[in-house]
Amino acid sequence: MPTISKENYLKAVFLYNNRGGEQMAGTTLIANELNISKAAISDMTRRLAEEGLLTYEKYKGMHLTPKGQSLALQVIRKHRLWESFLHKVLKMSWSEVHVEAERLEHHTSDYLIDKIDDYLGNPQYDPHGSPIPDAKGEMPPDRPLLPLASAEVDGAYQIAHVHDRDPQMMNYLSRIGLVLNSKIKVLEKFDFDGCIHIELNGQPTLLSEKIVEQIKVIPIEYV
Amino acid sequence: MPTISKENYLKAVFLYNNRGGEQMAGTTLIANELNISKAAISDMTRRLAEEGLLTYEKYKGMHLTPKGQSLALQVIRKHRLWESFLHKVLKMSWSEVHVEAERLEHHTSDYLIDKIDDYLGNPQYDPHGSPIPDAKGEMPPDRPLLPLASAEVDGAYQIAHVHDRDPQMMNYLSRIGLVLNSKIKVLEKFDFDGCIHIELNGQPTLLSEKIVEQIKVIPIEYV
DNA sequence: CAAATAAGTTAAGTTTGCTTAACTTTGTAG
DNA sequence: CTACAAAGTTAAGCAAACTTAACTTATTTG
Ligand SMILES: [Mn+2]
Ligand SMILES: [Mn+2]
Ligand SMILES: [Mn+2]
Ligand SMILES: [Mn+2]
Numbered sequence: 001m002p003t004i005s006k007e008n009y010l011k012a013v014f015l016y017n018n019r020g021g022e023q024m025a026g027t028t029l030i031a032n033e034l035n036i037s038k039a040a041i042s043d044m045t046r047r048l049a050e051e052g053l054l055t056y057e058k059y060k061g062m063h064l065t066p067k068g069q070s071l072a073l074q075v076i077r078k079h080r081l082w083e084s085f086l087h088k089v090l091k092m093s094w095s096e097v098h099v100e101a102e103r104l105e106h107h108t109s110d111y112l113i114d115k116i117d118d119y120l121g122n123p124q125y126d127p128h129g130s131p132i133p134d135a136k137g138e139m140p141p142d143r144p145l146l147p148l149a150s151a152e153v154d155g156a157y158q159i160a161h162v163h164d165r166d167p168q169m170m171n172y173l174s175r176i177g178l179v180l181n182s183k184i185k186v187l188e189k190f191d192f193d194g195c196i197h198i199e200l201n202g203q204p205t206l207l208s209e210k211i212v213e214q215i216k217v218i219p220i221e222y223v
Numbered sequence: 224m225p226t227i228s229k230e231n232y233l234k235a236v237f238l239y240n241n242r243g244g245e246q247m248a249g250t251t252l253i254a255n256e257l258n259i260s261k262a263a264i265s266d267m268t269r270r271l272a273e274e275g276l277l278t279y280e281k282y283k284g285m286h287l288t289p290k291g292q293s294l295a296l297q298v299i300r301k302h303r304l305w306e307s308f309l310h311k312v313l314k315m316s317w318s319e320v321h322v323e324a325e326r327l328e329h330h331t332s333d334y335l336i337d338k339i340d341d342y343l344g345n346p347q348y349d350p351h352g353s354p355i356p357d358a359k360g361e362m363p364p365d366r367p368l369l370p371l372a373s374a375e376v377d378g379a380y381q382i383a384h385v386h387d388r389d390p391q392m393m394n395y396l397s398r399i400g401l402v403l404n405s406k407i408k409v410l411e412k413f414d415f416d417g418c419i420h421i422e423l424n425g426q427p428t429l430l431s432e433k434i435v436e437q438i439k440v441i442p443i444e445y446v
Numbered sequence: 447c448a449a450a451t452a453a454g455t456t457a458a459g460t461t462t463g464c465t466t467a468a469c470t471t472t473g474t475a476g
Numbered sequence: 477c478t479a480c481a482a483a484g485t486t487a488a489g490c491a492a493a494c495t496t497a498a499c500t501t502a503t504t505t506g
Contacts, residue, residue: 090338103330
Protein backbone atom coordinates (compact mmCIF):
# COMPACT_ATOMS: atom_id res chain seq x y z
CA MET A 1 0.00 0.00 0.00
CA PRO A 2 1.49 3.33 -1.00
CA THR A 3 2.19 6.05 1.52
CA ILE A 4 0.94 9.62 1.21
CA SER A 5 4.24 10.73 -0.27
CA LYS A 6 4.14 8.01 -2.85
CA GLU A 7 0.53 8.80 -3.75
CA ASN A 8 1.38 12.44 -4.30
CA TYR A 9 4.37 11.43 -6.36
CA LEU A 10 2.46 9.02 -8.59
CA LYS A 11 -0.28 11.56 -9.09
CA ALA A 12 2.17 14.27 -10.10
CA VAL A 13 3.90 12.00 -12.61
CA PHE A 14 0.58 10.89 -14.07
CA LEU A 15 -0.80 14.38 -14.43
CA TYR A 16 2.33 15.64 -16.10
CA ASN A 17 2.71 12.73 -18.49
CA ASN A 18 -0.96 12.88 -19.50
CA ARG A 19 -1.15 16.60 -19.88
CA GLY A 20 -0.77 16.62 -23.64
CA GLY A 21 2.84 17.65 -24.24
CA GLU A 22 5.24 14.91 -25.25
CA GLN A 23 8.01 15.60 -22.72
CA MET A 24 8.31 12.97 -19.99
CA ALA A 25 8.18 13.97 -16.34
CA GLY A 26 11.63 14.64 -14.86
CA THR A 27 13.15 15.04 -11.43
CA THR A 28 13.18 18.83 -11.31
CA LEU A 29 9.62 19.14 -12.52
CA ILE A 30 8.20 16.84 -9.88
CA ALA A 31 10.42 18.44 -7.26
CA ASN A 32 8.91 21.84 -8.02
CA GLU A 33 5.41 20.47 -8.22
CA LEU A 34 5.64 18.84 -4.79
CA ASN A 35 7.98 21.38 -3.18
CA ILE A 36 10.53 18.75 -2.30
CA SER A 37 14.25 18.67 -3.05
CA LYS A 38 15.48 17.08 -6.26
CA ALA A 39 17.56 14.68 -4.20
CA ALA A 40 14.49 13.34 -2.45
CA ILE A 41 12.68 12.92 -5.75
CA SER A 42 15.60 11.10 -7.29
CA ASP A 43 15.61 8.71 -4.37
CA MET A 44 11.87 8.16 -4.43
CA THR A 45 12.01 7.46 -8.17
CA ARG A 46 14.45 4.63 -7.56
CA ARG A 47 12.26 3.15 -4.82
CA LEU A 48 9.06 3.37 -6.83
CA ALA A 49 10.80 1.72 -9.75
CA GLU A 50 11.90 -1.11 -7.44
CA GLU A 51 8.27 -1.46 -6.35
CA GLY A 52 7.22 -1.75 -9.98
CA LEU A 53 5.11 1.41 -9.96
CA LEU A 54 7.08 3.25 -12.61
CA THR A 55 9.83 2.66 -15.14
CA TYR A 56 12.79 4.90 -15.18
CA GLU A 57 16.08 5.36 -16.92
CA LYS A 58 18.72 7.35 -15.12
CA TYR A 59 19.07 10.91 -16.34
CA LYS A 60 16.20 10.39 -18.80
CA GLY A 61 12.64 10.41 -17.53
CA MET A 62 10.00 8.25 -15.94
CA HIS A 63 6.57 6.95 -16.68
CA LEU A 64 4.09 4.92 -14.74
CA THR A 65 3.51 1.20 -15.10
CA PRO A 66 -0.13 0.05 -15.37
CA LYS A 67 -0.01 -0.64 -11.63
CA GLY A 68 1.33 2.83 -10.89
CA GLN A 69 -1.17 4.41 -13.24
CA SER A 70 -4.05 2.63 -11.62
CA LEU A 71 -2.98 3.87 -8.19
CA ALA A 72 -2.59 7.41 -9.51
CA LEU A 73 -6.08 7.29 -10.99
CA GLN A 74 -7.56 6.22 -7.67
CA VAL A 75 -5.98 9.20 -5.96
CA ILE A 76 -7.11 11.56 -8.70
CA ARG A 77 -10.62 10.14 -8.43
CA LYS A 78 -10.67 10.84 -4.71
CA HIS A 79 -9.27 14.31 -5.18
CA ARG A 80 -11.82 15.35 -7.78
CA LEU A 81 -14.79 13.79 -6.06
CA TRP A 82 -13.86 15.54 -2.83
CA GLU A 83 -13.60 18.84 -4.69
CA SER A 84 -17.03 18.26 -6.19
CA PHE A 85 -18.53 17.30 -2.87
CA LEU A 86 -17.08 20.22 -0.94
CA HIS A 87 -18.27 22.60 -3.63
CA LYS A 88 -21.73 21.27 -4.39
CA VAL A 89 -22.81 19.97 -1.01
CA LEU A 90 -20.90 22.06 1.50
CA LYS A 91 -20.94 25.17 -0.69
CA MET A 92 -17.24 25.83 -0.46
CA SER A 93 -16.02 28.14 -3.17
CA TRP A 94 -14.13 26.58 -6.07
CA SER A 95 -11.04 28.47 -4.96
CA GLU A 96 -11.02 26.69 -1.59
CA VAL A 97 -11.68 23.08 -2.45
CA HIS A 98 -8.32 22.14 -3.95
CA VAL A 99 -6.31 22.56 -0.75
CA GLU A 100 -8.72 20.48 1.31
CA ALA A 101 -8.91 17.78 -1.35
CA GLU A 102 -5.14 17.58 -1.49
CA ARG A 103 -5.16 16.10 2.02
CA LEU A 104 -8.44 14.21 2.04
CA GLU A 105 -7.51 12.28 -1.11
CA HIS A 106 -5.04 10.25 0.98
CA HIS A 107 -7.37 9.40 3.82
CA THR A 108 -10.51 8.19 2.15
CA SER A 109 -11.43 4.53 1.79
CA ASP A 110 -12.68 3.22 -1.53
CA TYR A 111 -15.95 2.52 0.21
CA LEU A 112 -16.37 6.12 1.34
CA ILE A 113 -15.45 7.65 -1.99
CA ASP A 114 -18.01 5.45 -3.72
CA LYS A 115 -20.65 6.72 -1.30
CA ILE A 116 -19.69 10.27 -2.16
CA ASP A 117 -19.72 9.46 -5.86
CA ASP A 118 -23.24 8.05 -5.57
CA TYR A 119 -24.46 10.93 -3.42
CA LEU A 120 -23.35 13.33 -6.14
CA GLY A 121 -24.95 11.25 -8.89
CA ASN A 122 -21.64 10.07 -10.40
CA PRO A 123 -20.49 13.37 -11.84
CA GLN A 124 -18.08 13.36 -14.78
CA TYR A 125 -16.28 16.63 -14.10
CA ASP A 126 -15.04 18.42 -10.98
CA PRO A 127 -15.62 22.12 -10.18
CA HIS A 128 -12.67 23.12 -12.34
CA GLY A 129 -13.80 21.02 -15.27
CA SER A 130 -11.30 18.18 -14.82
CA PRO A 131 -12.58 14.70 -15.66
CA ILE A 132 -13.32 12.30 -12.79
CA PRO A 133 -12.23 8.66 -13.19
CA ASP A 134 -14.92 6.14 -12.27
CA ALA A 135 -14.47 3.36 -9.72
CA LYS A 136 -12.62 1.27 -12.29
CA GLY A 137 -10.27 4.09 -13.18
CA GLU A 138 -11.99 4.88 -16.49
CA MET A 139 -12.05 8.51 -17.53
CA PRO A 140 -15.17 10.01 -19.11
CA PRO A 141 -14.95 10.39 -22.91
CA ASP A 142 -12.54 13.05 -24.18
CA ARG A 143 -13.86 16.52 -24.90
CA PRO A 144 -12.11 18.66 -27.51
CA LEU A 145 -10.91 21.47 -25.24
CA LEU A 146 -9.54 24.65 -26.72
CA PRO A 147 -7.20 27.09 -24.94
CA LEU A 148 -9.13 30.34 -24.67
CA ALA A 149 -6.14 32.02 -26.34
CA SER A 150 -6.93 30.23 -29.59
CA ALA A 151 -10.64 31.06 -29.62
CA GLU A 152 -11.87 32.98 -32.63
CA VAL A 153 -13.26 36.48 -32.66
CA ASP A 154 -17.08 36.43 -32.80
CA GLY A 155 -17.10 32.79 -31.74
CA ALA A 156 -19.36 31.55 -28.93
CA TYR A 157 -17.83 29.32 -26.27
CA GLN A 158 -18.53 27.68 -22.97
CA ILE A 159 -15.97 27.70 -20.10
CA ALA A 160 -14.88 24.07 -19.81
CA HIS A 161 -11.81 24.17 -17.61
CA VAL A 162 -10.19 26.61 -15.21
CA HIS A 163 -6.81 25.99 -13.60
CA ASP A 164 -7.25 25.03 -9.94
CA ARG A 165 -4.08 26.28 -8.28
CA ASP A 166 -4.61 30.04 -8.10
CA PRO A 167 -7.29 30.96 -5.53
CA GLN A 168 -6.91 34.71 -6.06
CA MET A 169 -7.59 34.40 -9.76
CA MET A 170 -10.55 32.15 -9.14
CA ASN A 171 -12.03 34.55 -6.64
CA TYR A 172 -11.69 37.32 -9.17
CA LEU A 173 -13.41 35.22 -11.81
CA SER A 174 -16.30 34.47 -9.45
CA ARG A 175 -16.59 38.15 -8.73
CA ILE A 176 -16.99 39.09 -12.37
CA GLY A 177 -19.46 36.24 -12.82
CA LEU A 178 -17.26 33.89 -14.78
CA VAL A 179 -17.76 30.32 -13.55
CA LEU A 180 -17.48 26.84 -15.00
CA ASN A 181 -19.93 26.42 -17.91
CA SER A 182 -20.40 30.16 -18.34
CA LYS A 183 -21.19 31.04 -21.94
CA ILE A 184 -19.13 33.73 -23.58
CA LYS A 185 -18.65 35.41 -26.95
CA VAL A 186 -15.22 36.61 -28.05
CA LEU A 187 -15.47 40.29 -28.99
CA GLU A 188 -11.85 41.15 -29.68
CA LYS A 189 -8.38 39.70 -29.24
CA PHE A 190 -5.35 41.86 -28.52
CA ASP A 191 -2.21 40.26 -29.87
CA PHE A 192 0.21 42.78 -28.38
CA ASP A 193 -0.65 41.92 -24.74
CA GLY A 194 -2.65 38.70 -24.95
CA CYS A 195 -5.80 40.21 -23.45
CA ILE A 196 -9.18 39.09 -24.74
CA HIS A 197 -12.37 41.10 -24.72
CA ILE A 198 -15.44 38.91 -24.21
CA GLU A 199 -19.14 39.23 -23.65
CA LEU A 200 -20.17 37.53 -20.41
CA ASN A 201 -23.71 37.57 -19.02
CA GLY A 202 -24.54 40.39 -21.43
CA GLN A 203 -21.61 42.48 -20.17
CA PRO A 204 -18.42 43.31 -22.07
CA THR A 205 -15.48 42.06 -20.00
CA LEU A 206 -11.73 42.21 -20.44
CA LEU A 207 -9.58 39.21 -19.48
CA SER A 208 -5.81 39.57 -18.92
CA GLU A 209 -3.26 37.28 -20.55
CA LYS A 210 -2.59 35.52 -17.20
CA ILE A 211 -6.27 34.68 -16.93
CA VAL A 212 -6.65 33.70 -20.57
CA GLU A 213 -3.83 31.18 -20.14
CA GLN A 214 -5.66 29.40 -17.36
CA ILE A 215 -8.94 28.86 -19.17
CA LYS A 216 -10.04 26.25 -21.69
CA VAL A 217 -13.30 26.36 -23.64
CA ILE A 218 -15.58 24.40 -25.98
CA PRO A 219 -17.19 26.01 -29.02
CA ILE A 220 -21.00 26.27 -28.87
CA GLU A 221 -23.70 27.59 -31.15
CA TYR A 222 -24.84 30.81 -29.51
CA VAL A 223 -24.00 32.69 -26.38
CA MET B 224 1.03 22.13 15.39
CA PRO B 225 0.60 18.58 16.61
CA THR B 226 1.21 15.58 14.40
CA ILE B 227 -1.30 12.78 13.85
CA SER B 228 0.39 10.66 16.50
CA LYS B 229 0.25 13.46 19.01
CA GLU B 230 -3.39 14.16 18.25
CA ASN B 231 -4.30 10.54 18.80
CA TYR B 232 -2.32 10.54 22.01
CA LEU B 233 -3.91 13.69 23.42
CA LYS B 234 -7.34 12.43 22.50
CA ALA B 235 -6.77 9.10 24.23
CA VAL B 236 -5.54 10.77 27.40
CA PHE B 237 -8.44 13.19 27.43
CA LEU B 238 -11.08 10.52 26.88
CA TYR B 239 -9.68 8.34 29.62
CA ASN B 240 -9.26 11.11 32.16
CA ASN B 241 -12.77 12.44 31.52
CA ARG B 242 -14.49 9.11 31.51
CA GLY B 243 -15.75 9.31 35.06
CA GLY B 244 -13.41 7.06 37.03
CA GLU B 245 -10.84 8.75 39.20
CA GLN B 246 -7.75 6.87 38.04
CA MET B 247 -5.35 8.93 35.91
CA ALA B 248 -4.31 7.71 32.46
CA GLY B 249 -1.11 5.67 32.53
CA THR B 250 1.43 4.41 30.05
CA THR B 251 0.06 0.88 29.69
CA LEU B 252 -3.49 2.04 29.22
CA ILE B 253 -2.69 4.46 26.43
CA ALA B 254 -0.37 1.88 24.88
CA ASN B 255 -3.23 -0.61 24.66
CA GLU B 256 -5.68 2.00 23.44
CA LEU B 257 -3.43 3.08 20.57
CA ASN B 258 -1.79 -0.29 19.91
CA ILE B 259 1.69 1.09 20.41
CA SER B 260 4.46 -0.16 22.68
CA LYS B 261 4.73 1.16 26.23
CA ALA B 262 8.22 2.39 25.45
CA ALA B 263 6.92 4.60 22.65
CA ILE B 264 4.20 5.99 24.91
CA SER B 265 6.66 6.71 27.67
CA ASP B 266 8.80 8.64 25.21
CA MET B 267 5.90 10.55 23.74
CA THR B 268 4.73 11.50 27.21
CA ARG B 269 8.06 13.15 27.90
CA ARG B 270 7.95 15.04 24.61
CA LEU B 271 4.40 16.26 25.07
CA ALA B 272 5.25 17.39 28.59
CA GLU B 273 8.19 19.38 27.18
CA GLU B 274 5.79 20.96 24.70
CA GLY B 275 3.52 21.96 27.56
CA LEU B 276 0.58 19.86 26.40
CA LEU B 277 0.42 17.67 29.48
CA THR B 278 1.84 17.41 32.96
CA TYR B 279 3.40 14.26 34.08
CA GLU B 280 5.22 12.77 37.02
CA LYS B 281 7.39 9.77 36.35
CA TYR B 282 5.82 6.47 37.33
CA LYS B 283 2.61 8.26 38.36
CA GLY B 284 0.22 9.44 35.70
CA MET B 285 -0.47 12.25 33.31
CA HIS B 286 -3.12 14.81 32.64
CA LEU B 287 -3.59 17.43 30.00
CA THR B 288 -2.81 21.11 30.39
CA PRO B 289 -5.48 23.56 29.18
CA LYS B 290 -3.56 23.81 25.91
CA GLY B 291 -3.46 20.03 25.53
CA GLN B 292 -7.10 19.75 26.46
CA SER B 293 -8.13 22.31 23.92
CA LEU B 294 -6.28 20.45 21.18
CA ALA B 295 -7.84 17.16 22.25
CA LEU B 296 -11.30 18.73 22.14
CA GLN B 297 -10.72 19.98 18.61
CA VAL B 298 -9.84 16.47 17.47
CA ILE B 299 -12.82 14.97 19.29
CA ARG B 300 -15.05 17.58 17.68
CA LYS B 301 -13.78 16.63 14.24
CA HIS B 302 -14.17 12.93 14.96
CA ARG B 303 -17.74 13.18 16.16
CA LEU B 304 -18.88 15.58 13.49
CA TRP B 305 -17.43 13.34 10.80
CA GLU B 306 -19.26 10.37 12.31
CA SER B 307 -22.48 12.33 12.29
CA PHE B 308 -21.96 13.49 8.75
CA LEU B 309 -21.09 10.09 7.36
CA HIS B 310 -24.10 8.59 9.09
CA LYS B 311 -26.76 11.19 8.44
CA VAL B 312 -25.74 12.50 5.05
CA LEU B 313 -23.91 9.62 3.39
CA LYS B 314 -26.04 6.96 5.10
CA MET B 315 -23.15 4.93 6.37
CA SER B 316 -24.15 2.58 9.15
CA TRP B 317 -23.20 3.57 12.69
CA SER B 318 -20.90 0.55 12.82
CA GLU B 319 -18.81 1.89 9.93
CA VAL B 320 -18.35 5.53 10.74
CA HIS B 321 -15.86 5.26 13.58
CA VAL B 322 -13.02 3.81 11.51
CA GLU B 323 -13.35 6.46 8.80
CA ALA B 324 -13.58 9.26 11.35
CA GLU B 325 -10.46 8.02 13.08
CA ARG B 326 -8.46 9.06 10.02
CA LEU B 327 -10.44 12.06 8.78
CA GLU B 328 -10.24 13.78 12.18
CA HIS B 329 -6.56 14.51 11.49
CA HIS B 330 -6.97 15.93 8.02
CA THR B 331 -9.80 18.39 8.33
CA SER B 332 -9.31 22.14 8.59
CA ASP B 333 -11.25 24.12 11.19
CA TYR B 334 -12.95 25.85 8.30
CA LEU B 335 -14.18 22.60 6.79
CA ILE B 336 -15.39 21.13 10.06
CA ASP B 337 -17.40 24.27 10.75
CA LYS B 338 -19.05 23.90 7.34
CA ILE B 339 -19.95 20.35 8.21
CA ASP B 340 -21.21 21.44 11.61
CA ASP B 341 -23.47 24.03 10.00
CA TYR B 342 -24.66 21.65 7.31
CA LEU B 343 -25.81 19.26 10.02
CA GLY B 344 -27.50 22.03 12.01
CA ASN B 345 -24.95 22.00 14.86
CA PRO B 346 -25.84 18.64 16.36
CA GLN B 347 -25.09 18.02 20.05
CA TYR B 348 -24.54 14.26 19.90
CA ASP B 349 -22.90 11.86 17.47
CA PRO B 350 -24.45 8.60 16.18
CA HIS B 351 -23.29 6.74 19.28
CA GLY B 352 -24.65 9.38 21.64
CA SER B 353 -21.32 11.01 22.51
CA PRO B 354 -21.42 14.79 23.02
CA ILE B 355 -19.91 17.01 20.31
CA PRO B 356 -17.80 19.99 21.43
CA ASP B 357 -18.69 23.25 19.69
CA ALA B 358 -16.19 25.42 17.78
CA LYS B 359 -14.95 26.88 21.07
CA GLY B 360 -14.44 23.46 22.61
CA GLU B 361 -17.53 23.68 24.82
CA MET B 362 -19.39 20.45 25.44
CA PRO B 363 -23.21 20.39 25.46
CA PRO B 364 -24.76 20.30 28.97
CA ASP B 365 -24.29 17.06 30.90
CA ARG B 366 -26.99 14.43 30.72
CA PRO B 367 -27.44 12.04 33.64
CA LEU B 368 -26.57 8.79 31.86
CA LEU B 369 -27.24 5.46 33.50
CA PRO B 370 -25.50 2.19 32.68
CA LEU B 371 -28.20 -0.11 31.36
CA ALA B 372 -27.06 -2.64 33.96
CA SER B 373 -28.37 -0.41 36.73
CA ALA B 374 -31.76 0.25 35.15
CA GLU B 375 -34.75 -0.78 37.21
CA VAL B 376 -37.24 -3.50 36.40
CA ASP B 377 -40.44 -2.00 34.96
CA GLY B 378 -38.63 1.28 34.25
CA ALA B 379 -38.89 3.01 30.86
CA TYR B 380 -35.68 4.25 29.27
CA GLN B 381 -34.26 5.74 26.13
CA ILE B 382 -30.98 4.48 24.59
CA ALA B 383 -28.58 7.38 25.06
CA HIS B 384 -25.17 5.93 24.34
CA VAL B 385 -23.75 2.86 22.63
CA HIS B 386 -20.06 2.01 22.64
CA ASP B 387 -18.53 2.74 19.23
CA ARG B 388 -15.69 0.24 18.93
CA ASP B 389 -17.48 -3.04 18.23
CA PRO B 390 -18.97 -3.11 14.71
CA GLN B 391 -20.30 -6.66 15.03
CA MET B 392 -22.28 -5.79 18.12
CA MET B 393 -23.61 -2.64 16.53
CA ASN B 394 -24.72 -4.53 13.44
CA TYR B 395 -26.54 -6.98 15.65
CA LEU B 396 -28.26 -4.16 17.51
CA SER B 397 -29.38 -2.58 14.23
CA ARG B 398 -30.72 -5.93 13.14
CA ILE B 399 -32.92 -6.33 16.22
CA GLY B 400 -34.08 -2.73 15.83
CA LEU B 401 -32.17 -1.21 18.72
CA VAL B 402 -30.72 2.15 17.69
CA LEU B 403 -29.78 5.38 19.39
CA ASN B 404 -32.84 6.96 21.05
CA SER B 405 -34.84 3.72 20.94
CA LYS B 406 -37.32 3.54 23.81
CA ILE B 407 -37.31 0.43 25.92
CA LYS B 408 -38.92 -0.99 29.03
CA VAL B 409 -37.02 -3.30 31.38
CA LEU B 410 -39.00 -6.51 31.82
CA GLU B 411 -36.61 -8.58 33.90
CA LYS B 412 -33.02 -8.61 35.07
CA PHE B 413 -31.01 -11.79 35.50
CA ASP B 414 -28.39 -11.38 38.17
CA PHE B 415 -26.72 -14.75 37.60
CA ASP B 416 -25.61 -13.97 34.03
CA GLY B 417 -26.11 -10.22 33.63
CA CYS B 418 -28.68 -10.57 30.84
CA ILE B 419 -31.58 -8.14 30.68
CA HIS B 420 -34.97 -8.78 29.17
CA ILE B 421 -36.46 -5.67 27.61
CA GLU B 422 -39.42 -4.62 25.55
CA LEU B 423 -38.28 -2.97 22.31
CA ASN B 424 -40.66 -1.79 19.59
CA GLY B 425 -43.39 -3.86 21.19
CA GLN B 426 -41.25 -7.00 21.10
CA PRO B 427 -39.73 -8.81 24.08
CA THR B 428 -35.96 -8.94 23.53
CA LEU B 429 -33.09 -10.45 25.48
CA LEU B 430 -29.78 -8.59 25.76
CA SER B 431 -26.59 -10.39 26.78
CA GLU B 432 -24.27 -9.09 29.49
CA LYS B 433 -21.66 -8.03 26.89
CA ILE B 434 -24.28 -5.90 25.18
CA VAL B 435 -25.73 -4.52 28.40
CA GLU B 436 -22.26 -3.30 29.38
CA GLN B 437 -21.95 -1.22 26.25
CA ILE B 438 -25.21 0.68 26.56
CA LYS B 439 -26.18 3.72 28.61
CA VAL B 440 -29.73 5.02 29.01
CA ILE B 441 -31.83 7.90 30.33
CA PRO B 442 -35.03 7.29 32.29
CA ILE B 443 -38.22 8.47 30.57
CA GLU B 444 -41.92 8.50 31.39
CA TYR B 445 -43.38 5.79 29.17
CA VAL B 446 -42.06 3.43 26.54
C1' DC C 447 33.03 22.06 -30.09
C1' DA C 448 34.08 23.86 -25.70
C1' DA C 449 32.41 25.87 -21.83
C1' DA C 450 28.72 27.12 -19.16
C1' DT C 451 24.37 25.94 -17.32
C1' DA C 452 20.73 22.92 -16.20
C1' DA C 453 19.27 18.51 -14.74
C1' DG C 454 19.97 14.58 -12.09
C1' DT C 455 22.38 11.56 -8.68
C1' DT C 456 24.90 10.20 -4.52
C1' DA C 457 26.32 10.65 0.12
C1' DA C 458 25.76 11.91 4.65
C1' DG C 459 22.88 13.50 8.17
C1' DT C 460 18.26 14.74 10.59
C1' DT C 461 13.61 14.06 12.55
C1' DT C 462 9.63 11.43 13.77
C1' DG C 463 7.66 7.58 15.40
C1' DC C 464 8.02 3.47 16.09
C1' DT C 465 10.37 -1.42 17.76
C1' DT C 466 12.60 -4.92 21.29
C1' DA C 467 15.35 -5.84 25.29
C1' DA C 468 16.97 -4.78 29.62
C1' DC C 469 16.32 -2.35 33.45
C1' DT C 470 13.90 0.28 37.58
C1' DT C 471 10.08 1.56 40.35
C1' DT C 472 5.72 0.68 42.47
C1' DG C 473 1.97 -1.89 44.28
C1' DT C 474 0.25 -6.17 46.29
C1' DA C 475 -0.42 -10.80 48.29
C1' DG C 476 1.18 -13.94 51.25
C1' DC D 477 8.00 -7.06 55.29
C1' DT D 478 9.37 -9.50 51.59
C1' DA D 479 9.17 -11.07 47.10
C1' DC D 480 6.95 -11.06 42.97
C1' DA D 481 4.20 -9.15 39.36
C1' DA D 482 2.71 -5.15 37.05
C1' DA D 483 3.75 -0.74 35.44
C1' DG D 484 6.96 2.31 33.67
C1' DT D 485 11.50 3.89 31.85
C1' DT D 486 15.85 3.79 29.31
C1' DA D 487 18.78 2.38 25.67
C1' DA D 488 19.76 1.02 21.21
C1' DG D 489 18.25 0.55 16.72
C1' DC D 490 15.32 0.88 12.48
C1' DA D 491 12.57 2.80 8.45
C1' DA D 492 10.46 6.59 6.00
C1' DA D 493 10.94 10.85 4.24
C1' DC D 494 13.06 14.50 4.21
C1' DT D 495 17.45 18.00 4.04
C1' DT D 496 22.10 20.09 2.15
C1' DA D 497 26.44 19.60 -0.22
C1' DA D 498 29.17 17.67 -3.53
C1' DC D 499 29.34 15.37 -7.48
C1' DT D 500 28.09 13.57 -12.46
C1' DT D 501 25.63 13.69 -16.81
C1' DA D 502 23.13 16.10 -20.34
C1' DT D 503 21.90 20.19 -22.91
C1' DT D 504 22.48 24.65 -24.70
C1' DT D 505 24.86 28.31 -26.74
C1' DG D 506 28.38 31.41 -28.31
MN1 LIG E 1 -7.57 20.11 -7.55
MN1 LIG F 1 -2.23 15.20 -1.90
MN1 LIG G 1 -15.95 7.16 17.32
MN1 LIG H 1 -7.33 9.15 14.86
